[in-house]
Amino acid sequence: MERITATYYIETPFEVAKAAAVLAGEQSSGTFVAVPNETEELKQRFAARVESIEHLETVTEPAIPGANSKDGKYHRAIVKVSWSIENFGFNLPVMISTLQGNLYEITQFTGLKLMDIDLPESYGNHYSGAKFGIEGCRKLTNVYDRPLIGTIIKPSIGMSPEQTAEIVKTLAEAGIDFVKDDELMGSAANSSFENRLNAVMKVVNDCADKTGKKIMYAFNITGEVDEMQDRYEKIVNAGGTCAMISINSVGLSATKKICDNGALAIHAHRNGWGMMTRHPLLGIDFKAYQKIWRLAGVDQLHVNGIQNKFWETDDSVVNSIESLKTPFYQHKNILPVVSSGQWGGQAFETYRRTQTTDLLYMAGGGIMAHPMGAASGVTALQQAWKATVDGLTLEEARSQYVEFDKAAEKFGK
CATH class of the missing domain: 3.20.20.110 (Ribulose bisphosphate carboxylase, large subunit, C-terminal domain)
Structure with missing residues (x-):
């Protein structure tokens, strides 16, 4: 299935890969604890995927409130995460809830900004865009x-x-x-x-x-x-x-x-x-x-x-x-x-x-x-x-x- 990829600029006091995994799980099939119906088959079809991580600088002061760092370090990175369009189809409000939604409230992040969205060809066919x-x-x-x-x-x-x-x-x-x-x-x-x-x-x-x-x-x-x-x-x-x-x-x-x-x-x-x-x-x-x-x-x-x-x-x-x-x-x-x-x-x-x-x-x-x-x-x-x-x-x-x-x-x- 076609996928939508979102690019985020993040800051976290945790290991970047683990924080990115939390992002992907929270905004798709996962929650804060494993649940019985989240099978491997379900995750394979509907779970978000962390596609890439580009590590940037490490700072000593958090950008916004969140979890405290145990070693006084906050790591910044560019993270790309993708979702199958099966998750929301051609529903823009649900797409936005998926790409943004609760992300800004997750304690693992002391900074998070949606920088870009890569959309599949089917979106260009489904939506006609500007009339004028x-x-x-x-x-x-x-x-x-x-x-x-x-x-x-x-x-x-x-x-x-x-x-x-x-x-x-x-x-x-x-x-x-x-x-x-x-x-x-x-x-x-x-x-x-x-x-x-x-x-x-x-x-x-x-x-x-x-x-x-x-x-x-x-x-x-x-x-x-x-x-x-x-x-x-x-x-x-x-x-x-x-x-x-x-x-x-x-x-x-x-x-x-x-x-x-x-x-x-x-x-x-x-x-x-x-x-x-x-x-x-x-x-x-x-x-x-x-x-x-x-x-x-x-x-x-x-x-x-x-x-x-x-x-x-x-x-x-x-x-x-x-x-x-x-x-x-x-x-x-x-x-x-x-x-x-x-x-x-x-x-x-x-x-x-x-x-x-x-x-x-x-x-x-x-x-x-x-x-x-x-x-x-x-x-x-x-x-x-x-x-x-x-x-x-x-x-x-x-x-x-x-x-x-x-x-x-x-x-x-």
Whole structure:
């Protein structure tokens, strides 16, 4: 039978091979004590296997709480463990329960992180992946040969539908490609989902009629599954092209259920990501994380940004973008969403390090707080990306473009 292999970065005060065996047993046919029905035949078919162990360094302080070391040493290693797909079939939630589940609670580990997942060919056939992906999102926005330029409605919450729609009008007239609700905005006391949808889509559709360009607005449909489905259908009926989901909040099954509809591009917001990965020896690495959500069918996924306002390093952001550029079965590649404290100045380093324009490049305050107004904020971001692709330096771009120069004056400090 086909097998799924998971790669873990572990730390343990015990012999690494014994700790790895505990991992394999706990997450398949075994438990803390031998039981009568765990026969050799059963283990042969359903038990997880430790495929390889690569010993790394030994340290004297544990990364996280766990069993105490008798000799004061904690051993780190890369461990690969495999499972037959007979254990869970094509059931993503049970697969995740198997690959992660109770592992983080096992006392033998003072550190454990899921780094990667190798999935069999049958998964690529069973799951169709993104319905739109990069090319579909480009077609919906009619943007080619450069990043999609986007922003987030700010203030995140508190504005009326009419105020939101007025901002969208300004942005649309300035030529923006993408606008989204903030993840904090679902259906607030002064801005119900339906009222905001109607106000915003009137502006979007009116601007499309006048200019021929229809911006993509990602309405936040995060909620209970039935509520999400209802909101999804309302967006479709209003002529919208995108829905946003806080994927860590609603979970894998709910996200896949919405993705399976296939009529809207799905903007996957990963808020809550930090609690899953910020510690270097706890949680899940983006390389593994993105595969799960690509199977679920999202079209756009956040990757943070260069010189961002959060904790994540530039190397980590670049690695995340590279992982989304990596082909995944025959599925469509999905659009990396660059965000978090961005303005046009980071475009130069982003392009230098990734050599791609297949991005949704998002700036909230970097557009909305531009000293010449939000419309100039859009222009400045467009200028920055044109300049970097044309081979200009940041200073050369400042001398050539007024709006970008003003942005650099404010945000470059």
